[in-house]
Amino acid sequence: QIHPPSSCSFSPMRGPLLAAAGRAMGGTGGPLARTIHAKLTAALQPTHLEIRNDSPRHGGPPGAETHFGVLVVSGRFAGLPLLQRHRLVHEALQAELAGPLHALQVVARTPQQWESDPNAPPAPPCLGGSKREKRRG
Amino acid sequence: MRAAVRTGWRIGAAAAALRGRAGRPLSQAAGEGGGAEGSGGSGSREAVERLVREHPVVVFMKGSPAQPLCGFSNAVVQILRLHGVEDYRAHDVLQDPDLRQGIKNYSNWPTIPQVYLNGEFVGGCDILLQMHQNGDLVEELKKLGIRSALLDAEKDEEKK
Numbered sequence: 001q002i003h004p005p006s007s008c009s010f011s012p013m014r015g016p017l018l019a020a021a022g023r024a025m026g027g028t029g030g031p032l033a034r035t036i037h038a039k040l041t042a043a044l045q046p047t048h049l050e051i052r053n054d055s056p057r058h059g060g061p062p063g064a065e066t067h068f069g070v071l072v073v074s075g076r077f078a079g080l081p082l083l084q085r086h087r088l089v090h091e092a093l094q095a096e097l098a099g100p101l102h103a104l105q106v107v108a109r110t111p112q113q114w115e116s117d118p119n120a121p122p123a124p125p126c127l128g129g130s131k132r133e134k135r136r137g
Numbered sequence: 138m139r140a141a142v143r144t145g146w147r148i149g150a151a152a153a154a155l156r157g158r159a160g161r162p163l164s165q166a167a168g169e170g171g172g173a174e175g176s177g178g179s180g181s182r183e184a185v186e187r188l189v190r191e192h193p194v195v196v197f198m199k200g201s202p203a204q205p206l207c208g209f210s211n212a213v214v215q216i217l218r219l220h221g222v223e224d225y226r227a228h229d230v231l232q233d234p235d236l237r238q239g240i241k242n243y244s245n246w247p248t249i250p251q252v253y254l255n256g257e258f259v260g261g262c263d264i265l266l267q268m269h270q271n272g273d274l275v276e277e278l279k280k281l282g283i284r285s286a287l288l289d290a291e292k293d294e295e296k297k
Contacts, residue, residue: 082264097247124208
C-alpha cells in the first residue's frame with residue numbers, strides 16, 4: 001500500500017485539487033495553467049501531473065501566469081535521458097514558451113521512478129532578475 | 138582537454154571592458170572592427186559555437202556567478218560551487234539580447250540558464266540539479282578532467 005506523502009514539496013495542494021482547479025473552479029487555475037494541463041495531458045498521457053504557478057514568487061501581479069513548474073509522470077519517458085524528456089515537455093508547450101511562458105521548471109519521471117520517490121524539489125527562490133529586465137521569454 | 142580548476146573564472150572580462158568603453162554590446166563592437174568574422178553578430182551559430190567550445194564548462198545565465206539575477210541561474214552557480222568548479226565561462230545573457238536569443242536557437246532550448254560541458258548542451262538548472270543528486274555530475278566532471286570537491290569531502294568523512 002503506497003500512502004501519499006503528508007507534505008509534498010512540489011506543490012502545496014493534493015493532485016485532485018489541482019485537477020479540480022484545472023476544471024475551471026477558478027482560483028489557482030488560470031487560462032495558461034489550463035492550457036498547460038491540457039497540452040501535457042494530450043502529448044504525454046501522464047499518470048500523474050502537477051502544475052504550479054510560480055509567478056507570484058517572481059514579482060508577478062495577481063493573476064500573472066509567467067513562471068510555472070510542472071511535475072510530469074509518464075511512461076513515455078521510459079528509456080529517455082533527462083534532456084530528451086524535457087524536450088518532449090517543451091515540444092508540447094512550444095507555443096506557450098514562445099509567448100507568455102517565461103520560465104518553466106520541469107520534473108519528468110517514469111511511473112516507476114515516481115513510485116519509488118514521490119517527492120520533487122521545490123522551486124529555487126527568485127533573485128529579482130525579472131524585476132530588472134523587460135519581460136520576455 | 139585538461140581543465141585548470143584553480144585559475145579563477147572569467148565572465149568575459151575583456152568583453153565587459155569593451156562594453157564599458159563603447160557602452161554597446163560586444164556584437165556591435167566586433168562589427169565595427171571590420172566584420173572579420175563574417176556572418177552574424179553575437180547570436181549567430183558561429184559565435185555561439187565558439188563560446189561553447191571556449192572551456193570545458195560554459196554557462197549561459199542571467200547575471201554573473203558573483204551576482205546571479207535569477208534563482209535558476211543561481212542554482213547552477215551554487216551546484217558548480219559545491220563541486221569546487223569555480224573556473225568556468227559564464228555569459229550574462231541580460232547584457233546581450235542577440236546572445237540571449239542565439240543560445241536558445243543553438244540548443245533548441247527555450248530557457249536560461251544553459252549548461253554546456255565539453256561543448257555539449259547538458260540542460261538547464263533542473264537537469265543539473267538531478268545530475269548533482271544522482272552522482273552523474275561527478276562522473277561528467279571526471280570525464281573533463283575535473284575532480285569534484287565532493288569526492289574530497291567524502292574522503293575527509295572516511296578519515297574521521
